[in-house]
Amino acid sequence: MINQNILSLKQSSTLLINEKVKELRINGKEISHFGFGQSPFPIHTSIVAALKENAENNHYLPVAGLEKLREEIVLFLKKNQNIKTTKETIFIGPGSKELLYQSILIFDAEFLIPKGSWVSYIPQIQSKGGVYHILETNFENDFKLTADNLNAFFKNKAPKKQTVLILNSPNNPTGAVYTKEEYKALALACRKYNVVVFSDEIYSQINFSESYSPSISAFYPEKTIVFGGLSKVFSAGGYRLGYMMLPNELQALQNVYKSLFSETFSCVSSPIQFAAIKAFEYPTDLKKYVETSAAILKKISEFIFKELSEVKIECTKSEGAFYMLIGFNLHKAAILKLGISSSFDLANYVLENYNFAMLPGIDFGFKKEDFFFRIAFVDFDGENMMKTYQKNQNIDTNFIKENSPNIFNGVEKIKKFVIDLQC
Structure with a gap:
């Protein structure tokens, strides 16, 4: 059956x-x-060269990911997304898509999806029989979720479980980017309703006016999980490497994530992880x-x-x-x-x-x-x-x-x- x-x-x-x-x-x-x-x-030639140099590496790596790679991601986030963290909070997976899915499996929650969100969020929730709610947005605001939208939802609904909001900026499908002011307002609403945020930042550096896009984690650090990877910024979708960053308040979940990873994908391909180090060094x-x-x-x-x-x-x-x-x-x-x-x-x-x-x-x-x-x-x-x-x-x-x-x-x-x- x-x-x-x-x-x-x-x-x-x-x-x-x-x-x-x-x-x-x-x-x-x-x-x-x-x-x-x-x-x-x-893909930039430096990343390809790093992959070739490590093609013979056939070792299983730590479940959380190569230590050197996690250290480089910490530096990358600090320099290029204004996010401060430590290597212990970083996990490497076979694409941010998979890391989002594993997070959806882990959280016993009701999921909040703004109208105008990536195609896979809802099917991933449905695959585990989860509950989700579509949050109203409008064309005039390029379908970005506002604090008013979030407040209206909680005014009319009474979720029975923890709620998880999935945000994506720059956004697929709209191309919209949340401003710092919009994130500040959303952070206040999230804090008010004790919402956990999955912040999908896979396109962060593909920004048309700045070197990177703002992150809600700067305003709601205690309960925002950040996701990123190689596929979009570094044009390496087929490499299938993503990362996630657990916030300090959710560090108790480290062993939960490691256990699930160890029983599913074990670890990301060794040569790909070594190549990713070169990407996240992000030279000039x-x-x-x-x-x-x-x-x-x-x-x-x-x-x-x-x-x-x-x-x-x-x-x-x-x-x-x-x-x-x-x-x-x-x-x-x-x-x-x-x-x-x-x-x-x-x-x-x-x-x-x-x-x-x-x-x-x-x-x-x-x-x-x-x-x-x-x-x-x-x-x-x-x-x-x-x-x-x-x-x-x-x-x-x-x-x-x-x-x-x-x-x-x-x-x-x-x-x-x-x-x-x-x-």
Whole structure:
């Protein structure tokens, strides 16, 4: 008999759309792929070199992770995210996704998910038969959770267990970044209701105006668990290495985490951990590399925002990561006339008729009738783009058309869809 909680899950939307687009392209379709969020830039050569140097290391490492790596992460957090901690609070796992999942398993809690959150939070909770609540957010605030939203929830609900709030900034799917002031207000509300926070900071250095994004742990250090890793900032999704930082007030959970890790993944691949040391040393050339990638992504996001806004597509303002939520609610009447009433059906319609791949809002905590969709603007040759950008840092429409044609053509396709709706 199969566990019904697991049986009810479907394949991750992001991975599923990636496979579907690959299949369509093999069959000759020219798909503009805005559905999958993987960094388009190559892994920095210094990290690759470190991996090669340690390829023969076949030893099991400590369950919590390589000591030298945890020490480097402590220094990285202090210098590059203004978070002070010690190596004893750091745990290494096979991606922040897995560390989040193991944390969800450990906490006997009710989980609070802001509307406009990463696709895997809810399925991970569902897999253990857990309870979750979608917290209301709004487009005008780029779907960021506010203290008022949190207060409204607790005013209307009486959770029976400890509550855990999962926050993500820079945000997937919106690209929004929480400010220090917003975090200060949220911290007060979290403290008032004794909320534990899982702070997913996997995109922290991919910030379009600063070298890193604020962390709620600076204002709510006692009960914030911070998650990060290699996949986004360092373009190393396939390396599968993440870290988490336990706050001082939750240090009693150290042995609980170690016990669960030891009975599941044991430890992260040895060569990968040694390579990660080089990443988290974050030397000047690597830091500049990350800053350049963020600068390119910023220009692309601004281009998309301008072009889509002109045809009355609602767009969140990306301030980091490589995502944007776009909405067709201003064209809802015309879409309903097509016989389409859900974001899932509209995503399929646009893919089949306009060769444009995007993910429906229902996967991110929205109601099925909300016509919001996540787009990831990474369908370009990152290596070539970076070389060209270093020669000419003026990214205008012609630059995007020449160096990221899939992005340019994709924007034209989705604009054509809107124009066709008006005919």
